[in-house]
Amino acid sequence: MDLDSDEENVVEEDFYAFLNVPKEASKEEINNAYRRLSRMYHPDKHVDPALKEKAEIMFNKTKRAYEVLSDPHRRAIYDSLGTKGLETEGWEIVQRTKTPAEIRAEYEQLAEERAERKKKQATNPSGNITIAINATDLFNPYDDVYYDDEFEDDIISSIPNIEVSSMQFSQSVDFPLTQKDTCTLSGQLQTQNGTGAGGINLSWRHIFSHKSWAEVEMCAGSGPGISFKGFRTLSKRFFWNGGTILQFTPEGIRPGVMSTLAMQIDKYSVGYLSYQGGIRQIFSTQVIRETEKNRYNFSIQVGLPHSYVLMQYTRKLISQELKLRIALKAGTFGGVIEYGAEKKISKFSNLAFSVVCGVPAGVKLKIRLTRASQTYSFPIHLCEEVMPAPVFYATIVPLVLYIVVKKGFVEPFIKEEKSKKLEKQKQDNFNKLLEKRREAMAAQELMQATYNRIRDEESNKKGLVIINAIYGKIIKDASQQGDMEISNDVVDVTIPVQCLVKDSKLVIHERTKSELPGFFDPALGEEKMLHIIYTYHDEPHEVTVADHEPVRLPKTCKCFRLPTFMLLNFAFIIIRSGTGNTAARSFT
Template identity: 50%
Template sequence: MASDNESDAELDENYYTFLNLPRNATTEQINSAYRKQSRIYHPDKHTDPDSKKKAEIMFNRTKRAYEVLSDPHQRAIYDSVGEKGLKTEGWEIVHRTRTPAEIREEYERLAQAAAERRLQQRTNPRGNITINVNATEIFTPYDDSEMPRVEIGSMSIAQSIEAPITRKDMIVMSGNLYSSNGTGTGGFMVAGRRLLNKGWMEVCLGAGNGFLLGFKGGRTLTSKLTLNGGTNMSFQENGVIPAVFSTLAVQLDKHTVGSLTLNAGPHSSMSTQIDHSNDQHAISTSFVIGTPHVYFGLSYTRKMLENELKLKLATKVGTFGFVGEYGVEKKVSKYSSVIATVSVGVPSGVILKLKIIRSNQSYVFPIHLSDEIVPAAIFYASVTPIIAWFFVKKTIMDPMEADRKNIEVERSKRQNEQRLAAKKMEAMAAIHLMQSTYNRIISEEQKRKGLIIKRAIYGCVTDDSSQFKPEASHDVTVPIQCLVRDGTLQLYESSKSDLPGFFDPSLGDDKILRIEYTHNDVLKLVNIKDNEPLRLPG
């Protein structure tokens, strides 16, 4: 099975370009383009067996492009996520009208579900490593005569493995270790999870600080109401300690979810939380009443999707004191993110938290800089991650990204080698089928001294842009002339490689289209970039 990256590298069909249509083409334009190309490629128009076979290939492509663009639902999916969206199983929107943003959201949900299913077909590990660093002596030295000490205060490791047994049953094994000041604790748990109609249930057994037996479950009560809950019993030397917990979640509107959580046990609490999230912002409020503290929390996240960046502000105020946080999250690859957060509070002081997320693994490094609010500690906590980021980006990440792109281009070339060869054969077949149309249009344009294409070349040019590279270019005079209608040539803003009679001679490289033409018997020359629109005569 191909990986996600491999799937992304596959060539995508551009139906608009193939029919030489703008992205906002009307139904009338789509029908007209289909009729024009059908007159060239319909198998019934050709009697020669070889020509008929070539016509069948081109007509099937024409028919497929027309079927997608003439169907409002398929066209909406195609416009939002491309041809891959039409191949995605499980669409729930084919017979509904949704906005492009909703279609993309639905596609991403389905794609994520498919990716999760592929992951669950294998053992799916999840892990967290946290290393707490004590660096308070840097800003409040214990002894000025000695170098300030930076030491690891504690470390914790948690790991879980999900092993699907059937489509509805799963075994989850998890363990954790914690070490601080030379002493450590740990635990191990095995859980069996089963999916039910509109819900799930789980039974777990654990060992560590005594034996643990637990039961959890959840159910979707209505389209907007979900209930999760459970109980566990911890068997310890001083007796059995029970605990009960439950969460009721309500979908308040399209972007807002509210929840009420109750915990009864050694650390009893009641909390309510409201989360609101859209493409630009996320706001979360929480109020917790429990032992040993009562507090109110508020957080705001600004999503800058174009930069794959999130800016976060948060605060908590309660009987423990107060804490304020500000930070940034940057997505550095498809599965990786880095997070830097500065926490300032009483009595916690100043803490810089660095977090690296890689797939389902996370590595957290809280660095305690001072026990009190020291301006120097706040300044260096804010500036150091920025300097470190730019240094790592320029010296490590940018070169790695350039290498990765080169590798992807080469892999894409290898992956699509067969398809590119087929596209080249189709282009040659299309040119062969265009001959009669080409001769007719040339005759018509000559009579009116209209637009006559003397020569058209598509491909890569040399460094000085004066000559085309022979191995990375091809003649497209016939296809370009066949696109002339009543003395006018109109090309739209998309790669020309998807036009009939065209193919990509050098995948991943920059290409141009050079047209030498006459209009009113005046010879002219024009060069355009691959995605540049063109209208002749200009």
């Protein structure tokens, strides 16, 4: 659940979970579930006035869930919009005049139109900030500065001279005009050693089809210019893009041309053949192979001012959201080796660092932070020669800083923010959660007769008997089977779970269990589990499942059998953990 959304902070009813039927349930399955609950909750089944009042509440909820899911039109609205859709004015006409398939299609069309309007309103800003830092004085101190005062000389000379050598800023925004036309306004500004330059670009792109588009761009800065670009899919395996540019300078018009032909070699590999003509004459070829866990890049460039060969390999550790990268590059300028890593630090942010060693570049440390569509780059020049010390520090210091910042600042901040959002969610749903809890306790009270009957029937035929079941915040200890930590945020659900048993079988479908009759959410916004201790053919077993995980008992595979002394020990733990939130029950 994304707690950033205020709309999603509101707890909604899940009719499928309440009836314990799958989302694709047939009309017969819904009818059977309705009849089963009606036998427990119909007011005529109860004589006691207090129970009769509670039964009316539960029966009305059962009836509402049945009325929605048994009506194809209302069910289609509920599947698309949830309970809010059932309360929206105007759907009454729709449900009388359209089929469920048409309702879903219309909703999808409305959603697409809303997305299109949102796209037109969005400017899609993107930017890039690069700040180059010269820190070579850390490892290659300058010795050509002299001071008359020896004391001042010692102090000042001991402080490394670190300076910003250059800065570059670029920003762009999109202005969607129609579904096929988009204008983009972008600007660039750079400065190096006190000398600066900049430019502004305005482009218009028109999409002819999914196979082709064309773009015209006007630029101003170091002389006005105009360019034309295009893209075309030639066949199933080939596509092309290219264009031309005309730069107007005091010396005259400088034309340029660029063209790239790409070929899909196989499912994972693409080859590129590129040419750039004009002031610079460059011819290059590139092959990229990318799989789920690996990425290979091989490039050759021939031209002015440099020619080179590049080989790059990236390893993707998907489970840790981490990428490890190494590259070798050699050419007329010299040779370098680059290695580094990129880590996803949040939903929208990536942090990367790499170390570059080579001749004549020396040693550089590159740090890049990507936040949504904004990129911040910090290339730090550490040494003009390849030396062990800068290579060591460039490799180790970023790792140490990352661990310190993550453990000391990021994780505590994220934990605090999550706690605030959970607390806000609980406050927003406080009254509804109290109502759900009272409803669950009332449902369990109404289930008592059914519980006793089913339990006696299962005991007599040595079938499926639920010894104890708890639902809520349960932390399993993976180091030792059977051990787990039980918080106060749990609820005893032995009665409702036993009432779900039919013909010595228990089936709970893949929905949140907090909406089942007799259940409620004791730990809103946190991970919850259902732990069941049961006997089947007089043999004790236990099972623990996640909130949305389906349950089918008895297990067809070989289950873990719980020793009798552990059953008694677990019963003692359950009884001791009983609080106002926990309806703890002794074993019978």
